[in-house]
Amino acid sequence: MEKINIHGVMMDNVTMDEALGFVVERLDGPGIAKIYTPNSEIMMQAQRDPALKDILNQADLLIADGAGVVLASRILRRPLKEKVSGIDLVKRILENTRTRPTSFFILGAKPGVAEKAAINIISDYPKAEIKGWHHGYFQPGEEDGIIEKINDSGAEVLLVGLGAPKQEKWIHRNASRLNCKVAMGIGGSIDVLAG
Ligand code: UDP
Incomplete structure (x- = not known):
């Protein structure tokens, strides 16, 4: 995949179809793929926080959420093909379960919200299996138990969906002990899916 350098953050220059293709490939691939969809605010934050910039640059797929990032790429004369927002990609992954049944774990949002999202997902996408969920307001001491629950x-x-950049830092820190194939930071998308 072609990379586009936006102030030192190496974005993947992909269309929505290409991003979905990458996810589908990784479902049956080795290891875990880390996917982040930074908006312009997070891109700005990465300028002041080198650790965050590093985390973004170690993503397996880094795509532009929001017109601001696409605009920045045009101003820098290295135009990204299109905006591929987190919520849109999540919806495409869910739609794709019709051809490739897929299982999910939802981590984040306030207590009760992930359950609502799970109910909506299984009614809209019968081939999406929700294996579990946990709200996003846990203490550091609860983290090991949550990882065990996800892996089990x-x-x-x-x-x-812990909000950015908390979710990117969480995925980065825990990726090596997660058994899933894809871990994606999705911001407020759990609230959107809960309706
Ligand atoms: N959130 C969470 N744990 C936290 C902070 C936030 O689960 O410690 C959730 C919050 O409930 C919301 C989501 O993270 O569902 C995204 O929050 P926000 O819209 O503020 O972040 P953004 O979409 O801008 O990344």
Whole structure:
């Protein structure tokens, strides 16, 4: 995949179809793929926080959420093909379960919200299996138990909505002990899916 350098953050220059293709490939691939969709605010924050910039640059797929990032790429004369927002990609992954049934674990949002999102998902996408969920307001001491719950669930895709950059830092820190195939930071998308 072609990379586009936006102030030192190496974005993947992909269309929505290409991003979905990458996810589908990784469902049956080795190891875990880390996917982040930074908006312009997070891109700005990465300028002041080299550790965050590093985390973004170690993503397996880094795509532009928001027109601001696409605009920045045009101003820098290295135009990204299109905006591929987190919520849109999540919806495409869910739609794709019709051809490739997929299992999910939802981590994040306020207590009760992930359950609502799970109910909506299984009614809209019968081939999406929700293996479990956990709210996003846990203490550091609870983290090991949550990781065990995710791994025991056997979910292929972990959707993490802890807000940015908390979710990117969480995925980066824990990726090596997660057994899922894809871990994706999805911001407020759990609230959107809960309706
Ligand atoms: N959130 C969470 N744990 C936290 C902080 C936030 O689970 O410690 C959730 C919050 O409930 C919301 C999501 O993270 O569902 C995204 O929050 P926000 O819209 O503020 O972040 P953004 O979409 O801008 O990344």
